[in-house]
Amino acid sequence: MKRLLTSGAICAAGLCVGLLWQRGMTEAYAQPAPTPEERYASPLELLLSPDGRLLYVLCQGADEVRVLNAATGVVLRTIPVGHVPRGFSFSADGRRLFVANSWDDTVTVIDTESGRVKATWGAGFEPSSVVEDRAGKTLYVADRIGNDIAVLDAATGEEKLTLEAGRGASYLTLSGDGSRLYATHVYPNPTPHRTPPKSEITVIDPTQARVVDRLTLPDVAGVFHVAISRDGRLGVAAELHPKNLVPLAHVEHGWAFVDTLTVFGADVGRSVEVPLDELDRYYALPFGVAISPDKSRIYVTHGGSDCVTVIDTKKMLSYIRAHPETFAEDLSASAHYVVARVAVGKNPRGLVLSRDGGRLYVANRLDDSISVLSTRENRVIQTIRLAGPEKVSALRRGEQTFYHAYAFQGQFGCSNCHIDSTFDGLQWDLEPDGFGKDIVDNRLIEDLRGTEPFKWNGGNPTLVKECGIRTETYFWRSQNFDDLRLTDLVVYVRSLPSRPNRFRAANGELTPAQERGRVIFNRVVDKLGQPIPRSNQCGSCHSGPKGTSQKSFDVGTGKAVDNSSLFDTPQLMSLALTAPYLHDGSAKSLEEIWTVYNPHDRHGRTNDLTKDELNDLVEYLRTR
Amino acid sequence: MRRAAIIGVWLAVGAMGLAGQTAARPVRRVHALAQVQGVPAMPRFRFENFTTANGLPNDHVFSVLVDGDRVWAGTDNGLAVYENGNWKTYTTADGLAQRAVLTLALDKRTGDVWAGTMGGLSRISAGRIDTYTQLNSGLSNDVVYGVSVEGENVWVATAAGACRLNTRTGQWSLYNERNTPMAEIWAYAVSAAPDKVYYAVWGSGLLEFNQKTGAWDKWDDPDGENEMVVLKDQGLIHEITTSVSYVDNVVWVATYFGDSHYDGRNWHNFLTKDSGLPSNFTNTVRGIDRNRAWFGTDKGLAYYDGTNWAVYRPALDTGKPEMTVRDAQGKVTEIPVDTAPAHNYILGLDFQGRDIWVATAKGLSHGIYQP
Numbered sequence: 001m002k003r004l005l006t007s008g009a010i011c012a013a014g015l016c017v018g019l020l021w022q023r024g025m026t027e028a029y030a031q032p033a034p035t036p037e038e039r040y041a042s043p044l045e046l047l048l049s050p051d052g053r054l055l056y057v058l059c060q061g062a063d064e065v066r067v068l069n070a071a072t073g074v075v076l077r078t079i080p081v082g083h084v085p086r087g088f089s090f091s092a093d094g095r096r097l098f099v100a101n102s103w104d105d106t107v108t109v110i111d112t113e114s115g116r117v118k119a120t121w122g123a124g125f126e127p128s129s130v131v132e133d134r135a136g137k138t139l140y141v142a143d144r145i146g147n148d149i150a151v152l153d154a155a156t157g158e159e160k161l162t163l164e165a166g167r168g169a170s171y172l173t174l175s176g177d178g179s180r181l182y183a184t185h186v187y188p189n190p191t192p193h194r195t196p197p198k199s200e201i202t203v204i205d206p207t208q209a210r211v212v213d214r215l216t217l218p219d220v221a222g223v224f225h226v227a228i229s230r231d232g233r234l235g236v237a238a239e240l241h242p243k244n245l246v247p248l249a250h251v252e253h254g255w256a257f258v259d260t261l262t263v264f265g266a267d268v269g270r271s272v273e274v275p276l277d278e279l280d281r282y283y284a285l286p287f288g289v290a291i292s293p294d295k296s297r298i299y300v301t302h303g304g305s306d307c308v309t310v311i312d313t314k315k316m317l318s319y320i321r322a323h324p325e326t327f328a329e330d331l332s333a334s335a336h337y338v339v340a341r342v343a344v345g346k347n348p349r350g351l352v353l354s355r356d357g358g359r360l361y362v363a364n365r366l367d368d369s370i371s372v373l374s375t376r377e378n379r380v381i382q383t384i385r386l387a388g389p390e391k392v393s394a395l396r397r398g399e400q401t402f403y404h405a406y407a408f409q410g411q412f413g414c415s416n417c418h419i420d421s422t423f424d425g426l427q428w429d430l431e432p433d434g435f436g437k438d439i440v441d442n443r444l445i446e447d448l449r450g451t452e453p454f455k456w457n458g459g460n461p462t463l464v465k466e467c468g469i470r471t472e473t474y475f476w477r478s479q480n481f482d483d484l485r486l487t488d489l490v491v492y493v494r495s496l497p498s499r500p501n502r503f504r505a506a507n508g509e510l511t512p513a514q515e516r517g518r519v520i521f522n523r524v525v526d527k528l529g530q531p532i533p534r535s536n537q538c539g540s541c542h543s544g545p546k547g548t549s550q551k552s553f554d555v556g557t558g559k560a561v562d563n564s565s566l567f568d569t570p571q572l573m574s575l576a577l578t579a580p581y582l583h584d585g586s587a588k589s590l591e592e593i594w595t596v597y598n599p600h601d602r603h604g605r606t607n608d609l610t611k612d613e614l615n616d617l618v619e620y621l622r623t624r
Numbered sequence: 625m626r627r628a629a630i631i632g633v634w635l636a637v638g639a640m641g642l643a644g645q646t647a648a649r650p651v652r653r654v655h656a657l658a659q660v661q662g663v664p665a666m667p668r669f670r671f672e673n674f675t676t677a678n679g680l681p682n683d684h685v686f687s688v689l690v691d692g693d694r695v696w697a698g699t700d701n702g703l704a705v706y707e708n709g710n711w712k713t714y715t716t717a718d719g720l721a722q723r724a725v726l727t728l729a730l731d732k733r734t735g736d737v738w739a740g741t742m743g744g745l746s747r748i749s750a751g752r753i754d755t756y757t758q759l760n761s762g763l764s765n766d767v768v769y770g771v772s773v774e775g776e777n778v779w780v781a782t783a784a785g786a787c788r789l790n791t792r793t794g795q796w797s798l799y800n801e802r803n804t805p806m807a808e809i810w811a812y813a814v815s816a817a818p819d820k821v822y823y824a825v826w827g828s829g830l831l832e833f834n835q836k837t838g839a840w841d842k843w844d845d846p847d848g849e850n851e852m853v854v855l856k857d858q859g860l861i862h863e864i865t866t867s868v869s870y871v872d873n874v875v876w877v878a879t880y881f882g883d884s885h886y887d888g889r890n891w892h893n894f895l896t897k898d899s900g901l902p903s904n905f906t907n908t909v910r911g912i913d914r915n916r917a918w919f920g921t922d923k924g925l926a927y928y929d930g931t932n933w934a935v936y937r938p939a940l941d942t943g944k945p946e947m948t949v950r951d952a953q954g955k956v957t958e959i960p961v962d963t964a965p966a967h968n969y970i971l972g973l974d975f976q977g978r979d980i981w982v983a984t985a986k987g988l989s990h991g992i993y994q995p
Contacts, residue, residue, distance in 0.1 A: 162776070
């Protein structure tokens, strides 16, 4: 009887959510595509002109740079740039503004005096940050998909070389004297399966265009902005410290994320990871970081907690010196050096200090505003509203939900694991079924329509269940979405488009190697002339435009720690970006899926292939 | 007769030293000797040798690479780097593909070092090591004998053919008997330049890849499988090639049966019987330009200046340091020296300004140029 009641309740709830889902979807998709005027500005990064009078705002949602009067907030100029700009900076002489456009792989060069676009240069795969050297001769561009730093001639834009960076290279900062360039990356560098993540700060000598050092960041995955003090003696990077080796269900024990800074440089003498959270309150997604001119304060934006943390540098350094052992996970530490938490707008990201350090400008990406803080009073003294749609759409509300840290004590939100709505390169122990059981690799969430069901075991037939009941039960622990919020969230997740594939020609043509691989992918007879059973043909399970039959199969990749060997067939879009592979991330590369984890040809007939042919297959898969 | 000539030179040198009223130190004698008429002036070195006794992880040194003030040594037990007077060793614990580092190459644009090992290919970039194997990447085989960097491409010679990694796109291209004239797939060495890439393929001669057209060509020993050299300067000296060096549009090729020089029109071959090459069994060759090259053999280190030869080694009989010079007429003069490379069996070499670094089977040698 109890079971029947429960079943009935679930059905009713499902129907209710389903109806809401339909309503939300209708609302979202019945609307025509937004015109430029209707696009949200989504301010991501900020710059102040050298004289401090102009505030440059990188509006990611509008594909624009807006130039504001820093005092009044009045928009003086709007400059269109490339698609999904992610970073910008002034040239050494201040006469040019460089903008990194992440989705069209370009850098826009703007004359700051006229506000005109002077040039558009190609710059690697997914440019995310751009910095010119002090000599004004070389431009450095961090490429998120390329995992590198492209080195361009600052006069012509000609690419001279690329430097190997961390995986997901994204943010660049030049030291005050121009002698060092620091690069961070948002996805962890590869480590052995089921070992702690590891990241780095890549240190470049810009006078030689060479990587000269890599500061290792143990236990860190997801590093965002780095700031260097004016005297060059103190560096600070904002980052995530995930605890992905223990069940995420233990959120109440604080076993999910710590939000930290890595502090380095001569003032510290070593690299130290410093927690930002408190024992019963977390400050999620530290993103932007700034150091006051006198080095007395460090400011950090928290994209998931809608606030700015203010740190007393002196107290922090004293605490570091008094604690030679690591204290990254000691959440009582922050009380010794955090002096304020200042509430700002939704999803605060980039920030910039006035020359005298008296004002701090913060870009609130998801409510199209800029908070102006008095650093003396640690309070918001002005909020600049950017022009954009008056109405907050379901899509926008969903995005706000996605980036907000909803979990117990504000520990984390969707975007902790889906960084910038992608993935995190980690494998998680999600459910409370014992330590080390049912390990799952995180998946990209772009272009999800037609890829249902969700979860590696295919247990969630809809995004409503995936984002709602499952997330609430296992992740948030004590927080539930109300129905409208859940609908908005699903609308947002379903709206995420697939990014351009950098390994496929713009005209869709395949290279000879890719074409050979396509033939292998679609073959029905093996090299011995034997028919390949339909169930063992690549294109059978990975069928359709997205490469999934939406069914579960046992392809022999299950491990002893898995509750089942049946796994949902993953879609293949943007496959090249999302290593490692298989349900638990045990295959470090596409090659390993077959060279290591397919000994009995259960995951497709591949053991008759030569190495050349396997390479061709991989080349084809990278075009998906 | 030869000994008499050497003694004569010695006497002459001694007389010059006395006339100058200076201490008769060996180095000075050597300097004066070079001015003696009839003895070609060839580079002289003072060799300082490194072994496990002074920091190397292993005495068996397969390869050496100079990057400015840093010197990398690929040994049988790890990759060692010498900097500021100290050795640091990278091992498999640091991520190195395998302990035996057979070959090294420098990406001069980025400073990254590529190390070919018996178990895969590693890139060392500012201390971080990324490793590619036949299981986790498109690398054709884990036994990597040769590597060369040109632009954004890394060219690799393996025990199962040649391959190329585009570091920008991550694409691997494999070259073997299926898509090149490679009769055997035991690729031993590679030398890449913007116009051409040459592979020395053990048992399959010399392969040439035209970077512009993407076409492969092959150079064979016109004597075929015949171990006798019937047609000496009509083509490659032997099919069992071990090393290749392409410089100034000239390709230098080493084999276990003599060495070859090809300028695009003509071949010229070197054998012990008619050149100053100390042994036909040559492990490595490095061209300096169209006319000059260094050879690493099983019987010492040799330098050819286009006319004359110099050989540096521990004497084969006594083990004492030895330098000999052979002029255009075939006259061999022994130069008194105090030092020599650590061993006769030479596996690799590289240059640091006018200095030379030599990888041997029993240590790494730093030849410090003596002006």
